[in-house]
Amino acid sequence: MLKAVEISNLSVQYPDVKALDDVSFVVNQGNFLGIIGPNGAGKSTLFDCMLGLNTKYKGEIKFFDKDIRISKNYLKEIGYVPQKPIFEKNFPATVTDVVRMGLRNESDENKINEILQQLWIHELRNRRIGELSGGQLQRVFIAKALVNNPKLLILDEPITGIDQQSIELFYSILRELNSKQKITIIWSSHDLDAVNQLANHVACLNRTLFFHGESEKFFSDDELVKQYSEASMQEHMHHH
Numbered sequence: 523m524l525k526a527v528e529i530s531n532l533s534v535q536y537p538d539v540k541a542l543d544d545v546s547f548v549v550n551q552g553n554f555l556g557i558i559g560p561n562g563a564g565k566s567t568l569f570d571c572m573l574g575l576n577t578k579y580k581g582e583i584k585f586f587d588k589d590i591r592i593s594k595n596y597l598k599e600i601g602y603v604p605q606k607p608i609f610e611k612n613f614p615a616t617v618t619d620v621v622r623m624g625l626r627n628e629s630d631e632n633k634i635n636e637i638l639q640q641l642w643i644h645e646l647r648n649r650r651i652g653e654l655s656g657g658q659l660q661r662v663f664i665a666k667a668l669v670n671n672p673k674l675l676i677l678d679e680p681i682t683g684i685d686q687q688s689i690e691l692f693y694s695i696l697r698e699l700n701s702k703q704k705i706t707i708i709w710s711s712h713d714l715d716a717v718n719q720l721a722n723h724v725a726c727l728n729r730t731l732f733f734h735g736e737s738e739k740f741f742s743d744d745e746l747v748k749q750y751s752e753a754s755m756q757e758h759m760h761h762h
């Protein structure tokens with residue numbers, strides 16, 4: 523089994539808080555990993571490290587057996603969908619423009635159309651992104667992340683305020699990317715039910731990793747789920 527990602531003893535210390543403490547786990551190629559954890563658990567910090575945006579970490583991150591500090595080449599194999607896509611409301615770009623921004627090789631124009639169709643946004647291709655609904659916008663940013671045929675897709679907690687129909691579509695797209703196109707997926711989510719439905723592996727993160735394994739194991743262990751929910755609630759209350 524090829525290891526898409528191998529994280530070993532990863533720690534990140536910010537001035538005021540230790541965001542990650544000795545986190546280790548492996549994501550095999552083809553896995554669909556759901557990372558669950560309360561606000562402030564360190565999920566974004568973990569992604570920043572994996573994406574080379576945060577280099578001040580202790581420990582080691584390997585992408586297909588290569589330490590990511592050796593070369594930034596691995597980044598073209600990763601598609602990343604950020605938590606909140608940042609752009610101005612009146613940003614003049616169209617859907618096609620945004621997806622094209624993801625393209626590393628300009629000769630792959632055809633790929634844009636293909637991906638727009640696959641993500642059910644081809645009809646929206648000339649619309650300005652400021653005019654889109656949350657669900658449509660989410661699919662645009664997934665399309666942008668997929669346009670280079672990445673081996674690994676990383677999705678940070680998807681945009682909130684998405685209608686149920688778009689959520690279902692989002693899930694079916696993720697399922698298909700993983701099962702048919704064999705793209706390895708790492709998805710951070712607050713939604714336990716969704717993770718249960720989609721992911722075949724689960725990582726519970728709250729600065730330390732307190733569970734990593736098959737989803738079935740996690741979700742069939744009532745005690746573990748309860749512990750997670752309680753930890754998550756307490757954390758939530760601290761924040762509000």
Ligand SMILES: Nc1ncnc2c1ncn2[C@@H]1O[C@H](COP(=O)(O)OP(=O)(O)OP(=O)(O)O)[C@@H](O)[C@H]1O
Pocket residue numbers: 536537538539540541559560561562563564565566567568679
């Ligand atoms: N650049 C930074 N400098 C200092 N502290 C930071 C920085 N980024 C995050 N933190 C702190 O590190 C901890 C982990 O934050 P992080 O954003 O990684 O968590 P998260 O799990 O992604 O949270 P959320 O679900 O709310 O997005 C938090 O306490 C946060 O305040």
